């Protein structure tokens with residue numbers, strides 16, 4: 001089977017219904033507050049495919065905000081504990097994911113699977129198929145174009161589709177993706193010259209629509225050369241409300257905490273999202289707070305994403321999804337900070 005195919009739009013619903021027979025179908029839907037969120041799809045016609053980035057990101061299906069890990073129960077009449085593993089083994093397909101979130105997945109995989117392997121993440125990842133859609137019309141907050149993390153990808157997806165009006169250009173990127181398409185091969189046809197031309201046209205027009213071009217390499221270099229002074233980070237810290245929105249909505253933030261909760265039947269160990277912006281994130285025994293000063297925390301978030309991520313994982317801890325721009329009440333999101341630092345660098349040069 002070819003890696004590039006065409007799916008008539010009239011066949012999308014049937015294809016997804018067939019996939020749903022074996023997997024839970026997750027997709028972008030509008031909630032009661034008019035936000036686009038990824039959730040289990042009941043009515044396929046309600047999928048929202050013309051909105052660039054959901055809020056929050058679909059990372060919650062492989063790294064959930066609340067994840068039961070195991071249950072410990074005291075066995076009756078026996079001096080031992082029964083331990084039940086609560087790993088989620090549900091097979092899912094996540095449809096309509098954006099390229100930036102697929103790019104983020106590549107780095108999350110490195111973080112959770114290389115070296116010490118996280119078994120909970122690994123289980124969910126193994127059971128999840130991603131069908132991504134190219135952004136034909138990026139939002140004003142998006143800046144993946146400057147980072148090479150979208151709007152269109154060469155790899156990293158299981159299946160990538162591009163909307164060509166009355167049909168989808170379908171690209172297969174993994175053996176599982178190939179299996180999924182092959183199972184319904186009669187729905188697809190080989191692309192013709194006009195399909196390739198239209199796909200290229202859509203790609204060019206999407207690239208031209210980006211409002212923001214953010215150069216993270218430039219600000220990384222400024223930080224490395226110690227051109228960003230402490231008073232700048234103080235200014236950033238002064239604008240932070242410590243709400244954690246940037247961390248929770250970012251497809252690349254990985255902070256978590258583990259806690260045990262007591263129930264009548266025993267103890268459940270759970271993993272919860274945490275945020276390095278919170279004062280208690282690195283609390284030590286005895287109640288010591290090494291990062292009590294806000295400036296340490298805000299600065300660390302940027303250092304983590306711009307300096308440590310590239311060193312450890314080979315890419316920025318930012319894929320330009322623009323969610324922190326939408327979320328941050330202090331307007332100290334990644335794009336705003338990058339723009340501000342670029343402005344400072346220009347005014348320094350002009351002195």
Ligand code: SF4
Pocket residue numbers: 246249250251252305317318319320321322323324325333334335
């Ligand atoms: S730092 Fe902001 S723009 Fe970058 S990936 Fe995270 S939420 Fe998106």
Ligand code: SF4
Pocket residue numbers: 239240241242243244245246247277327328329330331332333
């Ligand atoms: S979203 Fe903005 S205000 Fe809230 S914690 Fe993040 S940087 Fe601070």
